[in-house]
Amino acid sequence: xxxxxxxxxxxxxxxxxxxxxxxxxRSGDLSVYWYQQSLDQGLQFLIQYYNGEERAKGNILERFxxxxxxxxxxxxxxxxxxxxxxxxxxxxxxxxTGTSYEQYFGPGTRLTVT
Amino acid sequence: xxxxVQSPLSLVVHEGxxxxxxxxxxxxxxxxLLWYKQEKKAPTFLFMLTSSxxxxxSGRLSSILDKKELFSILNxxxxxxxxxxxxxxxxxxxxxxxxxxxxxxxxxxx
Numbered sequence: 218x219x220x221x222x223x224x225x226x227x228x229x230x231x232x233x234x235x236x237x238x239x240x241x242x243r244s245g246d247l248s249v250y251w252y253q254q255s256l257d258q259g260l261q262f263l264i265q266y267y268n269g270e271e272r273a274k275g276n277i278l279e280r281f282x283x284x285x286x287x288x289x290x291x292x293x294x295x296x297x298x299x300x301x302x303x304x305x306x307x308x309x310x311x312x313x314t315g316t317s318y319e320q321y322f323g324p325g326t327r328l329t330v331t
Numbered sequence: 332x333x334x335x336v337q338s339p340l341s342l343v344v345h346e347g348x349x350x351x352x353x354x355x356x357x358x359x360x361x362x363x364l365l366w367y368k369q370e371k372k373a374p375t376f377l378f379m380l381t382s383s384x385x386x387x388x389s390g391r392l393s394s395i396l397d398k399k400e401l402f403s404i405l406n407x408x409x410x411x412x413x414x415x416x417x418x419x420x421x422x423x424x425x426x427x428x429x430x431x432x433x434x435x436x437x438x439x440x441x
Contacts, residue, residue: 219375221373250429259434260374260419260421260431261431262431267427272427273428275428305372315362315423315425317423319376320429321376322367322374323373324372
């Protein structure tokens with residue numbers, strides 16, 4: 218158990234809908250990262266927040282957005298869902314910002330878009 | 332474009348064998364290389380390497396980085412069925428981005 222929690226574990230929704238995924242980082246960690254893992258794309262970095270502010274953006278679609286709240290939990294919002302958005306979404310956290318700090322992953326949310 | 336390539340893609344061994352997993356990379360501003368083990372769901376952190384030639388060890392697992400030749404290896408000795416997993420290599424660049432390889436699927440047969 219990494220100490221990173223994610224809810225929900227599974228989510229099934231229809232195309233065109235909007236969903237929110239939630240992540241709580243390990244105690245003391247200030248950075249939160251979001252990743253998408255699909256069979257054909259592997260693990261792809263989406264976005265990072267550090268202490269409430271966006272720090273880095275990866276391959277995140279415009280339909281997706283995220284935020285980090287004052288208590289450091291983070292939410293990833295996915296809208297206008299398409300079948301291709303079906304994937305495992307991971308949240309990871311680290312003590313600080315920058316890739317000198319190891320990232321610890323949560324258990325993931327499996328999103329199925331039908 | 333930044334690239335992390337792992338080999339082999341998959342591997343089947345018997346319990347007690349030693350395996351070597353490879354990770355080569357091409358990134359613009361290298362900062363660190365990380366190994367993760369992914370079983371059913373979440374990747375579990377194994378090692379972070381930042382300096383060439385310094386071996387990191389944890390039990391039967393060890394890893395080393397060669398920054399001149401741009402690769403790392405992960406060794407597992409005396410493999411057990413519990414080592415069966417996907418092993419992911421990721422390279423951290425200056426900034427905050429981790430670039431992951433596709434992974435090596437290891438299956439250890441009893």
